[in-house]
Amino acid sequence: MRRVGVLLGLMLCMATAAGADWLEASSDHFVIYSDQNEKAISGFSERLELFHAAMAHVSRVPVSKPSPSNRVTIFVVSNPAKVQELVQADNRYLNGIYIPRAGASVALVPKRNGATGQFDMQPETVLYHEYAHHFMSGLTSRRFPRWFTEGFAEFFAGVRFRDESVGLGTPADYRMVELAYAKNVPIRSLLDYDGGASIKSNSFDSFYGQSWILFHYLQFDPARSGQLAKYQLLLGTGDTALEAAEGAFGDLDQLAKDVERYSNRRKLSYIAIGRKQLAIGPIVVRVLPPGEAEMMPTRIRSDVGVGEKEAVVVVADARRIAAKHPDDPAVLAALAEAEFDSHNNEAAIAAADRALALDPNQINAFIQKGYALSRKINDGTLPDTAWKDVRSHWVKANKIENDNPIPLVQYYLTYLEQGIEPTKNSIAGLEWAMTLAPFDASIRWQAAAQMIKDERLADAAETLAPLAYSPHPGDHTESARKLLQEVERRLTIGKDLQTDVAAAP
Numbered sequence: 156m157r158r159v160g161v162l163l164g165l166m167l168c169m170a171t172a173a174g175a176d177w178l179e180a181s182s183d184h185f186v187i188y189s190d191q192n193e194k195a196i197s198g199f200s201e202r203l204e205l206f207h208a209a210m211a212h213v214s215r216v217p218v219s220k221p222s223p224s225n226r227v228t229i230f231v232v233s234n235p236a237k238v239q240e241l242v243q244a245d246n247r248y249l250n251g252i253y254i255p256r257a258g259a260s261v262a263l264v265p266k267r268n269g270a271t272g273q274f275d276m277q278p279e280t281v282l283y284h285e286y287a288h289h290f291m292s293g294l295t296s297r298r299f300p301r302w303f304t305e306g307f308a309e310f311f312a313g314v315r316f317r318d319e320s321v322g323l324g325t326p327a328d329y330r331m332v333e334l335a336y337a338k339n340v341p342i343r344s345l346l347d348y349d350g351g352a353s354i355k356s357n358s359f360d361s362f363y364g365q366s367w368i369l370f371h372y373l374q375f376d377p378a379r380s381g382q383l384a385k386y387q388l389l390l391g392t393g394d395t396a397l398e399a400a401e402g403a404f405g406d407l408d409q410l411a412k413d414v415e416r417y418s419n420r421r422k423l424s425y426i427a428i429g430r431k432q433l434a435i436g437p438i439v440v441r442v443l444p445p446g447e448a449e450m451m452p453t454r455i456r457s458d459v460g461v462g463e464k465e466a467v468v469v470v471a472d473a474r475r476i477a478a479k480h481p482d483d484p485a486v487l488a489a490l491a492e493a494e495f496d497s498h499n500n501e502a503a504i505a506a507a508d509r510a511l512a513l514d515p516n517q518i519n520a521f522i523q524k525g526y527a528l529s530r531k532i533n534d535g536t537l538p539d540t541a542w543k544d545v546r547s548h549w550v551k552a553n554k555i556e557n558d559n560p561i562p563l564v565q566y567y568l569t570y571l572e573q574g575i576e577p578t579k580n581s582i583a584g585l586e587w588a589m590t591l592a593p594f595d596a597s598i599r600w601q602a603a604a605q606m607i608k609d610e611r612l613a614d615a616a617e618t619l620a621p622l623a624y625s626p627h628p629g630d631h632t633e634s635a636r637k638l639l640q641e642v643e644r645r646l647t648i649g650k651d652l653q654t655d656v657a658a659a660p
Contacts, residue, residue, distance in 0.1 A: 177448040183207075183220045183436040188451060189231040193440050200438045203229075206283055206314050208433040209321045210290050213426060218434070222558035224518055225591060227260045227286065230455045241459050252459065253285040257592030258522075258561040260289070261458050280329070284312035292594040297387075298620035300396045301350035305363055306370030313367075313425070321433060324371060324425040330364035334418055337361035342411040345369070346400040348624055365414075372417045375424045379404070446480030454489045461496050470497040477506070484514035491523035500536070503527040521552040522561055529565070533572060542573045560588035564598060577605070589618070596622055596631060607642065612649070616642045 180187040180200040184207050189196050211218060232241065241252075241263070253262045264282050287308040299307075309330070315322035337360035344351035345365055373383040386403035394402060404410045443451065453472045461469055473493035480486045487510035494503035507524035510517045528545045531537040546569050552562040563584040570577040577585075582605055589598045599622055606615035619642065622635035 177443040177451050179441050179443055181439045181441075183226075185227050185229060186223075187229045187231075188443075191231070197438055197440055200440075201435070202279070202316055203282075203286070204435040204438070205316065205321050205430070205433055206286065206311075207290065208435050209314065209323055209428050210287065210311055212428055212433060213323060214290075214294060216294065220436070221591070222556050224258045224556055224559045224561070225260075227262060227289065228458065229262045229264050229282075230451075230458070232263050232455070241456055253282070254459070255285075255289055255292075255594040257564065257588060257595040257598055258559050259458065260594070263455075263459070280312050283314055284308045287311040289594050292621065296593065296617055296621055297391055298348075298624045299387075299390065300346060300348045301352065301624065302345050302362075302366040302369065304624075305350070306366035309363060309367035310370045310374065315425070317427075318430075320427045320429050322425045322427050324374060326423045326425070327364075327367050330367050333361045334364040334368060337364070340365055342407050343397060346396055346407065348396045368418045369414050371423065372414050373404075376413075376417060378413075444483065446476065446483035446486040449480070450476050450486050450489050453493065457489065457492045457496060466493070466496040466498075469493050470499070481509075482513060484510040484517045484520065487513070488517050488520040488523065491520055491527075495523050495527050495530075498530075500527040500531050500534075516555050518552065518556050518559060521548070521555060522565075525549055525552060525562070525565055529569065529572060539573060542569050545569050558591055560592045560595070560598070563588040563591075564601070567601075582609075593621070596625075600631075600635075603638070612642050612646045616646065 177188060177190055178193060178196050180189070180196045182200050182204050185200060185203050187196055187200055187203075189199075191199075208218075254260060262282060262285070264279070285308070287310075288304065290311075291304065291307055309327060310324050313323065313325040313327050315325045339361050340351045344354060345362070350362055350366070370383075373379050373386075382403045386399050389399035389402045390396070397407075400407060400410075450473065453469055453476065456465065456469050457473075470490075470493040473490045477486050477490040487506050491503045491506035491510060494500075494506055504524050504527045507520040507527070510520035511524075514520075525545065525548050528537070528541070528548060532539065532541050532545065546566060549562045549566040549569070552559070553566070556562075567577055567581040567585040567588075570581055585598070585602055585605065589595070589602045592598060599618055603615045603618040603622075606612070606618060616639060619635055619639040622631060623639040624636075625632050
């Protein structure tokens with residue numbers, strides 16, 4: 156499989172009983188795989204869908220459904236040690252993963268199991284936080300300072316489910332300790348684009364807590380009514396982060412004092428939305444057939460992503476299971492993925508063909524076969540003339556699931572890999588894939604590169620902004636920021652030239 160990136164931090168502790176049935180809960184925005192009972196997995200699915208619906212209600216966005224493959228797939232694993240094993244991480248603090256990826260977003264999460272303290276972050280809360288980022292990426296591509304994106308996610312992650320309502324923005328008790336005892340980020344550093352992350356002596360452990368309480372305060376305090384909207388408007392019209400903050404919030408030192416007083420309140424407000432206002436689609440639960448159930452641990456490892464050494468182990472397991480279930484198309488599709496990960500192109504194609512013979516709509520089999528065919532051309536096993544056939548393959552995959560972003564991206568990439576100019580149609584497909592999966596950094600990079608090449612600099616700047624100001628800074632962030640600065644410089648030069656021409660006698 157092709158990995159994009161990993162965001163770490165989900166806490167999980169779910170037991171997987173030997174021999175237990177695996178269930179799948181399928182809903183509009185999520186697919187959950189678990190060995191829980193039907194009531195538990197249905198309840199989890201309902202909470203997630205209600206969470207999505209509540210955010211959509213508050214954000215006033217129309218109800219929409221992603222294509223089946225572009226939903227978030229949630230797996231349950233046994234404990235944190237299993238998570239570390241799955242991602243091949245030597246990090247005892249790693250308790251889970253969330254991977255935002257076009258056509259293959261994955262999370263590992265726990266069931267509700269055992270009591271935790273009042274000031275401990277609940278496992279589901281972290282998932283809600285990450286999904287809030289996922290949701291926000293679909294609202295706008297505008298750049299926002301890091302405090303805002305994290306404050307947004309923390310605010311919505313505070314969700315409370317009642318019999319008659321869903322509450323958003325409920326107090327984040329788990330942040331109270333850091334607000335009380337951790338070193339604060341100075342207000343101007345907090346409000347800058349990187350939230351103080353670039354300060355070399357950074358030991359500001361209260362960043363998330365401060366971002367949450369500031370966002371919460373601006374949402375609810377009557378004296379600050381309308382300021383958050385004005386702040387967003389100023390950012391959108393070109394103000395820097397601090398200019399927008401001062402223009403919307405006034406004296407920033409006074410803001411810091413007001414927020415501190417607000418954080419000491421005994422009670423905080425939240426938004427309560429009646430469940431009758433939140434329409435969610437059906438939740439369908441099925442028991443996985445024996446082959447799919449046995450393949451599930453192997454599939455999890457493949458979907459999370461494997462290195463070279465682990466791929467050899469995974470493919471051996473996949474072959475063993477597929478030999479026992481040769482007529483299960485889902486099992487054969489998983490085998491095709493494991494074979495591709497092990498660089499066994501012919502075996503991947505053979506497994507995919509067997510899956511498609513049993514189920515012509517098995518989209519993962521189509522995808523794995525397409526990957527393997529492209530690799531065969533790149534390694535010289537197939538001639539360059541075969542690119543035409545590969546493109547036809549991706550067109551067929553697109554017809555099976557029209558809004559799956561993977562065939563759209565891969566169709567575009569065939570032109571680059573062949574060394575010829577992409578067609579307008581393929582570029583349009585790439586950009587539509589970015590619209591379908593705005594959270595996928597690799598598609599943004601590819602689309603921005605094409606826009607720069609086509610001299611669509613304003614579009615490129617808008618596309619790069621979420622990468623340059625990512626809420627989870629990484630190796631890509633600085634590169635994106637430098638590229639964005641260069642694009643904006645070229646845009647400014649162009650405007651200056653136009654002004655000079657217009658002013659010429």
